[in-house]
Amino acid sequence: MMRQYELVERVQAYNPHTDEALLNKAYVYAMQKHGTQKRASGDPYFAHPLEVAAILTDLKLDDASIAVALLHDTIEDTDATRAEIDQLFGAEIGSIVDGLTKIDRLQLVTREEAQAENLRKLLLAISADVRVLLVKLADRLHNMRTLDFMREDKRKRIATETMDIYAPLAGRMGMQGMRQELEDLAFKHLQPxxxxxxxxxxxxxxxxxxxxxxxxxxxxxxxxxxxxxxxxxxxxxxxxxxxxxxxxxxxxxxxxxxxxxxxxxxxxxxxxxxxxxxxxxxxxxxxxxxxxxxxxxxxxxxxxxxxxxxxxxxxxxxxxxxxxxxxxxxxxxxxxAHALYKEGATDIHKIENESKAFAWLRQTIEHLTVGNTTEDFLEYTKLELFQDQVFCFTPRGRLIALPRGATPIDFAYALHTDIGDTCVGAKINGQIVPLVTQLRSGDEVEIIRDQNHLPPSNWETIAATGKARAAIRRAVRQQSQQRAFSMGEHMLSMLLEREGVLLDDGEIKQLAEALGHSGRRDLLIALGDGKISGEDLDTQVMEVKGIKRRRKRIDLPVPDKAEGWFALRSTELFRFRVPGNPRSGPNAKAALKQLDFNTKVEVSPEGVVPGDRLIGIMEPNKPIIIYPIHSDALSDLYDRDVAWIDVRWDIVGREDRDYQCVISMHAQNKPGSLAQIAAVIAACEANIHNLVMRMESPDFHRFIFQIEVRDLAQLTDVLNSLKLAAGVSDVQRATVAEALGLDRIDWTAPKNQEEPA
Known part of the structure; x- marks a missing residue:
């Protein structure tokens, strides 16, 4: 352990005018206060502040900094008080020691008001004197040098914290030598x-x-x-x-x-x-x-x-x-290294004039005046140290590093792909927020999950990390394939039932190969995706079964695009594509014969929004009714002789208009329930167009809302937010029966707008 005179000689080597009496007094006071305390290595505890002081002499810091290094743990770990430090060593040294004590007590993942006040005091201490940071970094460096004597779990925790926080902080301050040693020491324990x-x-x-x-x-x-x-x-x-x-x-x-x-x-x-x-x-x-x-x-x-x-x-x-x-x-x-600092000029603005490394602090201190509450303060000040990354925490304190612009979706996928896939909402610092919210350093993020949920395709535009985007694409592709598989399975089943034939496994494989696919699943996915026309499927089934017959061709409107989609004069929102031989019962054939560019189009009562996959149903002398793919009405139409038509959105130039859809939920029968629901919908920037309320029991009402949203992403945000509201349950898109309780509206074109020529 370095002796008292050796420490003084180290300082005198670069500062001949050192205050020897101050250093001697700090040395003796700290040694007496720490007394018989021991470190995990078995060495006297006083050896630690002495080594911190030695590190600062290598940086050639002033007498006050060396004294603070000797005293920095006295308030935290002994019976010393701030008043006593001020009396013996002056208010300047007492202020720095007090600021370091607040750092030691700081828990970055807590939301307690007392902890927010600690962070406020810490930043104010740094703003008054940057030596708070320098002594803390030297303190961490010596702790890392002696980390071998700690328990393994504690070593990993301290090494991770050093790699994620203190080493980048040293680099941000331009102290590359210290950063390199901190990184290497942390690396040694994290990946030996x-x-x-x-x-x-x-x-x-x-x-x-x-x-x-x-x-x-x-x-x-x-x-x-x-x-x-x-x-x-x-x-x-x-x-x-x-x-x-x-x-x-x-x-x-x-x-x-x-x-x-x-x-x-x-x-x-x-x-x-x-x-x-x-x-x-x-x-x-x-x-x-x-x-x-x-x-x-x-x-x-x-x-x-x-x-x-x-x-x-x-x-x-x-x-x-x-x-x-x-x-x-x-x-x-x-x-x-700045000369101003060694001369004792600790004014932050003077130092910033010479050093860009501290420019971030000015912005952080400005945030102190933004909000009056501790929550507002924390929002603006937690770990505002890094420009290229944000550091967020799970409720259990696990640190997650993400790029700037990351959202709770990225956070969820960083934890695990399954967590990302089943994410339906998030809480940031205890508050429910939209999933598009950008994360800030220091945020505590809690992911809300639903095991039945799968990510929508629009999440890919929200995610900032490659891992999240790749996982979303994979999940969306799997969902799309599963939907296509189910649809293809149904189409093949109906065709076989209509023709009165059955196919065994060998014939299914023969059919798939004839249509250019490797097996049954690939065949059904292609069929559900519309890559195989109904006419081609029917023809190949007949060939596989050895049945020959001639079919009458159905004349359809000529497509106005090469891919086979055509528009109707009566709507400006949709385009249509009719399979070559969709369900070919008498009514279906009659309906398709009547199809022309003036066929009327209506939307099912529950409504559709951009992003929904659409199906059109047509009967003779009736308009085409457009349903979302999830509509319960479609299951009732499986066995009916109607024409099924592919529909897609055509809203280019009309992306900013709102679309009406219907949602339903149960809510507790208590004062303020309706106001609470309306507030949640308004917070998602959706508009309530119509409302029906039904009492189903003395304790619960069923609310059916007709709302206006831009697209499926906004509707999903509304549904997820309502699911998290207190006293609200069974939130979902409304069924046709529920939607019929509302007034019918014209979905085919905006009001007061002429039909396109």
Whole structure:
């Protein structure tokens, strides 16, 4: 353990005017307060704050920072108080120690008001003095260095937190040396086998390429010296974590990595950087596409350097970083490297003038005035540290990292594909929200599931992650195939029943192959998808059974599009396609003979909205009735002699209009029930057009609403939100019988609009 005079000597090495009395007093006070406390390793607890202070001396921080490092756990872990710290060491040091205590107590997944107040105090402490962050990062670094003595479960938790929060935070502050060590230490505990394999390979490389490294260093130094540039050349091997991420990103083996060796060229001035670059590119072959100029365009954390990759001795690739001494100091130490800071100027705005790395804090502090409640405060301030990712939590505290713009749908699929497929709603920080809501760092997300639910196709446009989009496409494809299979099975069954024939397994296989499909399932899916016409199916069935007969052709309107869909004058919303020989009973044939461009079209009472799959039913001397595929009325029509017609939406240019549909639900008979339901519908931006209320028991009413929505996605949002409302149950699209309780309306065209010519 470092002795008192040794600590003072370390500070005096870079600050001859150090306040020796302050450091001695902090040393003695902290040692007395921690007394006989022990760490998990068995070492005296005081060894920890002493090592934190040593880390800060490497950053060459001021006396107050070193004193805070010695004292940072006294309020948290001993009987010391803030008032006592203020009295003995001054309000400045007391404020920093108090701010660090709030960090230690911070639980990112809680929603308690007291915890929100802790977060408020933490940010205010950082806004007043950035040393709060520097001491905390040094504290975490020493904890990671001694993590071997903790229980395995605790090691994993602390390592995960370090990898997800503290290492990126150090990088955001420009402290690349600290970030690299934190990442490597966390990597060692999270994936020990990978860590061991990579470090072993690095040790081999150091021995294997020792001569190559020495040769490149000397050649670089000599070439630069010959051109009059005084340069300091050093070699380095990439860190285990950076190598692992590169292997994962490029999907290659460790042995395939060819640029694990790097060199730093430190020169006096910026013009010397570009002169050195010219010399390097003149004397060595350059790897195309590997040049980056961060001097001209610095990174967001103030990092400046020139990067290039050359092919050196033995065709060994080597990365070069060319920078000045000042750039190197900022690259390694980040905000701790700023001269203003060492002079004791802790005003946040002065520091921000010199460092871009702290620009995010100004925005976070501005959010303090946005809301008066702690909930509003948390909404704007939780973990506003990262620009490219959001970090959210499950109710049990599991951390999920997602890209910016991610929604609860992405969160659900990140947990598990089955959770994503059965997701019907979400709560963010305890509040029910639409699934299109973008997540923010620090949100606690709870996924609401329904095992009978499957994702709609429009989710693919909402999801931000490739995993979610791929899973949605797969689920939608499976749903579509299952619907097509059921429809094809029904169509084949009705045809066989009408013709009075049966097919055995061998004949089914023969039929499938004749129509270009491998088996029964593929055949029925193609039939249900409309890829096989009824006429072709009928013809092939007859050939398989050895029956020959002539059929009368039914003349239909000429399609106005190559794919065979045609429009009727009486509607502007739909297009139609008639199978070559749909159910061919007498009524069906008669109906199809009457079909022309002026055939009237109506919509079933329950209504249809864009996104619904549609079926048209036609009888002689009657309009085409359009049903959604889920309509219970269709099951009653299976055995009737009617013509079934394929229908699709044709709403190009009319995407912004609203469509009416009917929903029903049970609700408790109590004051405010109707108002609650209306509020939920309004929150989903849908409009109530009509309403019927029926008392089914003294305790429950049945509500039947006719609402106006844009499409199926909005309707799904309404249904899911109603399912989550208190006192509401059995929420669903209404049946035809329920819908008939409402007034019929004209669905075929908007009011006061002439029919298209």
């Amino acid at each position: 086998e990978h860590y061991k394999a990579i470090t072993s390979r690095l040790d081999e490389m150091k021995a294997e390429f020792a001569d190559t490294i020495s040769t490149i260093k000397s050649e670089l130094g000599d070439k630069l010296k010959d051109e009059g540039i005084v340069a300091r050349v050093s070699a380095r091997v990439k860190s285990p974590w950076s190598i692992f991420t590169k292997i994962e990103r490029k999907q290659i083996a460790l042995e395939q990595l060819s640029d694990m060796i790097g060199f730093r060229v430190i020169v006096p001035t910026i013009p010397d950087c570009y002169r050195a670059l010219g010399i390097v590119h003149t004397n060595w072959k350059v790897v195309p596409g590997r040049f980056k100029d961060y001097i001209s365009v610095p990174k967001h954390n103030d990092y400046r350097s020139i990067h290039t990759t050359i092919v050196g001795v033995g065709r060994q690739r080597a990365e070069l970083q060319i920078r000045t001494e000042e750039m190197h100091r900022v690259a390694e130490l980040g905000i701790a």
